[in-house]
Amino acid sequence: MGFTSAWSISAHDDDFITALAPRLLPLIAAERAEPLARERWERWRQEPLPDFRTWGKPFGQFCRREADALDSFLELTASGQHVQEMYDGLSPDDFSLLTHVWDLVTDTEDIFVSVKSKEYALRSFFHAIGPARAALLPGWCGNFLLTSAEVRQTLPAVEQALGFTAEERARAKDQDWLGYGDEEESVLDGPLRMWRHAAAHARGLCGVSVTIY
Template sequence: MGFTSAWAITAHTDDVMAGLRARVLPLIERHRRLPEVRRAWLAWCADPLPDHRDWDELWGVPEKGQAIGSFLRLTSEAPLDYLHCSHDPHSSDDPHSSDDPHSSDDPRSSQDGSAGCSDDTEVHLYDLWETSAEEVRPYLGFYRKDYAVSALFHAIGPERAALLPGWCGDFALTAEEVRRSLPAVERALGLTPLERVAAEERIWLDAGPDDEPVLDGPLRCWREAAEAGLGLLGAHVHLY
């Protein structure tokens, strides 16, 4: 059994973003402030992980296996799952239930109960994705049993990841915040040719030929939204 995750970055006017921010920002901030989440972030910053191709051997080393599991949980937990109800959190396909032999370190083991469904009828992520501003083509990363944010953060490392607004792929920015944050996002994701090669080697996503690379889509959205004077919503969620 498995799950599908999505990381969507969509552009919206400030009028739309005003309502979104009231619902989205408290969820992001509540999750970011969890002690276990802060510990996981600081641990990754202090000791970035080796190449993912070595992880199979390292899972058996307690300290290394725990570090890998901590990073994967950090970058896969999805507090904005609360804003849509596309799966039954108690079903056998629940993304927070483990089908991994390393279940104690499985990234899908939720620590904050964020997989629950919302009774909120004012915010539906699917509707927002479908009605985003046409000036900016959305970035949509859908992956079966995988996470775009995890792969991106591993590829660019903690110093660059720390430059990105929001928290682990989730953000709700006004047009002014998009404009002001663009230089930092350029530093995080604007790679030289050699840096690009190194980052691509650390990306493990099984992307199709028509999928926009995770190294490209977020920065493109930021540039286009800044040019168009639009805000951005980043939502990292489990679809089912």
């Protein structure tokens, strides 16, 4: 059965970020605090996956340990149930990520969003950059909420994580299996662009990875 996912990073003023914080930050904290999620993260950190083109090999070629590591990574990078609640509008006042966050963004410069069918954009992004770079990013598995001050504070680490030499970018691009349309922004470009944009304009950032349906 198929699904469609979205990973978005949107820029907002600090008043909006402050108002959103009591809703979103506890959900991100709950995702991070789950023991199984931490276990999956640690496994990926210790056992980065090989070239994604090997993942479909039969178990005779792709051993059980590697298959288990892949399953763990796939679960780690799927949308978590807590942040998902914010998209599903399950709060008592029907607050929804779609109508109360995304729909308020009117300038295309203020948002990066990657919508994919039968795939999670965050999954390809994480595999492409690897665990050492992913560990430099704030929040948890693509979910974060930052004030403008926190954006400026975290920008150097994000620059370190997503600033590639030509050779490093070529390797990362080779492991990003997502297809992009002519005007679609790559997961290797959008996040850093949003950090730089927000830092330059004193904006905060909201990042969420969810299943749309």
